[in-house]
Amino acid sequence: MPNYCPKCGTQNRSGARFCVGCGQAFASTSVPSISHVMPTKPPTPTGGQVSPVNQMMSPVNSASVQQQIRSPLSGFNVVSINNISGPVTITKPQLSLADVRNQIDEWVAKQDKHWSSELTGEELTKHLGLVYAAHWILTGAASGNWSASIGVDRTIRIRCSKCSGRGTxxxxxxWGDMTDFTCYxxxxxxxxxxxETDWHSQSGVARGVVDQRIIENVANDTEIRCGRRDLKSSEHQLTKPYADDVFAFALESFDQKVGLAKAKEAVLAALESDASSVASGLGRVRNMRVGHVNIEHLDARTWLYPIYAGKYEYEGSFHLVEVDGMTGKMHIEVPKSIRSKRTTQ
Structure with a gap:
């Protein structure tokens, strides 16, 4: 039996624990969810030519990081968040699926005469689902001692090379007569x-701090095109086992050790930057070294950011639709034939 959300009225699959439209929990959790992300070709009505049947994506087996949910379309895949090691936080979308559909309806209404009447807001959004973009949130601090050669410039007098110190x-x-001239x-x-620069050895202490630096943790072949994310969005902690119907774009890495390595790299860079800044305030710097480094409070957690994503079919090709679940920024891929008409007509 279909499961209708009491909050937004969106139809969900039977047994779903979360609403795909607004994230409303049907069970004892408040984690937003997705039922599917990738579009598939709809079945042809009776009497038409045979076409592929609808294909719903099934959850990833958490026992294998390599097992990804791959769309029959190229360049779009999602993975189960159960494969992620280390702490995970999530941001609930500010916009519901209904909000996104209304926004795309308004966008379609503003298109020019070359836009196909077949591409209604409903057509563009019927395969849209909620998926998350993973980020590392890095924290840590490092302290150490630096040493360097510091050069201090001073002004000195030298004999004039033109007049050899005579002044004339x-x-x-x-008229061709030899005359004494004042040296110009x-x-x-x-x-x-x-x-002239006087060089001497100098040393001091430095400290580098990284406070919740955010970097994207998405596979290289996944391009998120709906603008810059709201990096100040609130988040809350997830506890295992995570919901089976929450998915993320394919990650660059599932392993928290990779995030910790990135955090260490970031705090060491901050430490060296602080040492260089202190030394530069004393004069010209060369042969800078930083030693006796102590790293503390190193941490890396995964943060999941909501994006509505899917594809629509037009003239035998699939086109990407992405909407930021917090800011509402959109990317709607315009079919090549329509773009061509806009430039030639």
Whole structure:
């Protein structure tokens, strides 16, 4: 039996624990969910040519990180979040699926004469589902001692190279007679100014801090095109076992050790930057070294950010639709034939 959400009225699959439209929990959890993300070709009505049947994506087996849910379309896959090691936090979407559909309806209504009447808001959104983009949130601190050669510039007097310190030089005048002229280089003073650098060894302490730095943890072949995410969105902690119907774009890495390595790299870079900044305030710097490094409070957790994603079919090809679940920023791929008409007509 269909399961209708009491909050937004969206029809969900039988047995679903969460609403695909607004994230409303049907069980004892508040984690937003998706039922499917990838579009498939609809069955042809009776009497038409045979076409592929609808294909719903099934959850990933958490026993294998390599087992991914792959769309029959190229370049779009999702994975179960149960494969992620380490702490996981999630952000509930600000927009419901109904909100997103209304937004796309408004976008379609504003299109020009070249936009196909077949591509209604309903057509563009009928395969849209909620999926999450994973990020690392990195924290840590490092302290250490630095040493370097510090150069301090000072101004010195040197003998003028034009007049050899006399303040005048001899040369022919307009009539060809030898005459003493005031030196134009030193102004008759007989000396010039130059800079000399005194080098000495210097040392000090430095500290580098990384406070919840956010970097994307999405596989290289997955491009998220719906604009910059709201990195200040609130989040809450998930506890295992995670819901089976919550999915994320394919991750670059599921292993928390990778995130911790990135956190370490970030705090060491911050430490070196602080050492260079302190030393630069003392003069010119060369041969900078940082040693006796102590790293503490290192942490990396996964943060899941909501995005509505799917594809629609037009003229035998599939086209990407993505909407940021927090900001509402959209990416709707326009079919090539329509783009061509817009540039030639």
């Amino acid at each position: 030089y001899r040369d022919k005048d307009l 280089k030193c102004g008759g003073k007989g000396y010039d100014k130059s800079t």
